[in-house]
Amino acid sequence: MTKPSLTLYLAAPRGFCAGVDRAIKIVELALEKWGAPVYVRHEIVHNRYVVDALREQGAVFVEELDEVPDDRPVIFSAHGVPKAVPAEAARRNMVYVDATCPLVSKVHIEAERHHENGLQMVMIGHAGHPETLGTMGQLPEGEVLLVETVEDVATLDVRDPDRLAFITQTTLSVDDTAGIVAALQARFPAIVGPHKEDICYATTNRQGAVKAIAPHCDALLVVGAPNSSNSRRLVEVATAAGCRYSQLVQRAAEIDWRALDGIASVGITAGASAPEILIDEVVDAFRDRYDVTVETVETAVERVEFKIPRALRVPA
Incomplete structure (x- = not known):
């Protein structure tokens, strides 16, 4: 036929992408260096095939640090983690490796810089996504406000409309994000944007x-x-x-x-x-x-x- x-x-x-490639190599090299098991907080990247392959090599995937024994290395996923996570690992004298994508780390640094300059942050991202949680967790509670849609911009309750900056999750729709940015700039003309696009x-x-x-x-x-x-x-x-x-x-x-x-x-x-x-x-x-x-x-x-x-x- x-x-x-x-x-x-x-x-x-x-x-x-380069960030994913790096994160996977980090887990593989950690297994070579320290032997199994090596713990990974959250899926190293969001792909079941990749995660299952690393699990077969001896990686153990957990959601929280308290699931990791003190005497085994732990890797933080490519999505990034709240600042409290490496602080707790250091307090416990754990060996840890941060596999956060450097382009996500760039957003973390931006957020901290704006915070130091007295600006409240608005983050464009998806609620509950590990990257969003990690980025918002770089600053104290209440210093980062999350918006997911253009409609969310209208209901934002900010501390000072003249002292704002915005950042974005790195994996958003370019076109959808442009609409949200336009809404933010229309409502808050003084809002400060990133020096370089946050979407990777x-x-x-x-x-x-x-x-x-x-x-x-x-x-x-x-x-x-x-x-x-x-x-x-x-x-x-x-x-x-x-x-x-x-x-x-x-x-x-x-x-x-x-x-x-x-x-x-x-x-x-x-x-x-x-x-x-x-x-x-x-x-x-x-x-x-x-x-x-x-x-x-x-x-x-x-x-x-x-x-x-x-x-x-x-x-x-």
């Missing part, structure tokens, strides 16, 4: 690639985890860019083939914490069912690399 023809548009960049290069680039391919696709699949903010934003961006069907899948087994019946073109991308092996798995699943032509659409080239912490660059 002849397979139907299908064009696959592969977005580039896609998948791992990887999030911006992946959204840009999706915008480039979405109008040409009957459907678009994002390989990523449901708790991955940047992956979920890619689904939203695809829909907003004119793709009539977009779906988030963790693995090829989750593809809804009935929803793809009769299509001629599919876009494929991946969130910043999804490894290339999972994208290959999805492409192979399409090859099993279709006569596939693959076209890569590259909208940016990424050469960013982040250094591994010094503790893991020296012999044990």
Whole structure:
């Protein structure tokens, strides 16, 4: 039986960013240096395949520091942690390594600088997300106000409208965030913004690639985890860019083939914490069912690399 023809548009960049790559290496090097078990507070990155692979090597994932014994090393996830967490680890004389993405750390430093200058912070982010909790936890209670939508801006109760600054979660929708920033600037004309965009290069680039391919696709699949903010934003961006069907899948087994019946073109991308092996798995699943032509659409080239912490660059 002849397979139907299908064009696959592969977005580039896609998948791992420099911060995710660094965080995974930190866990692997910690296991090499100290042996198993090495504890990790929260999923090191939001991807089940990655987390399961590290668990098999001896990583133990926990949600709170009190689940970690004093005599074993602990790693803080790429999303960042409230300041109280490393303070408690130091109090307990624990060995710890901070795998916070340097671009998230940049936002932490910004927040502290504004606080030292007497400004109250407004954070644009998703309530309950580990990155948001970590960033808000850099400053004392009440010093960071969270907004998720344009509507939230109207109800903000600030200490002094002339003494404000804003920061953002690094994995937000570029377009949605621009609307919230505009609302903040309209209500609080004196509000201070970041010197450089807080939304990270990887999030911006992946959204840009999706915008480039979405109008040409009957459907678009994002390989990523449901708790991955940047992956979920890619689904939203695809829909907003004119793709009539977009779906988030963790693995090829989750593809809804009935929803793809009769299509001629599919876009494929991946969130910043999804490894290339999972994208290959999805492409192979399409090859099993279709006569596939693959076209890569590259909208940016990424050469960013982040250094591994010094503790893991020296012999044990």
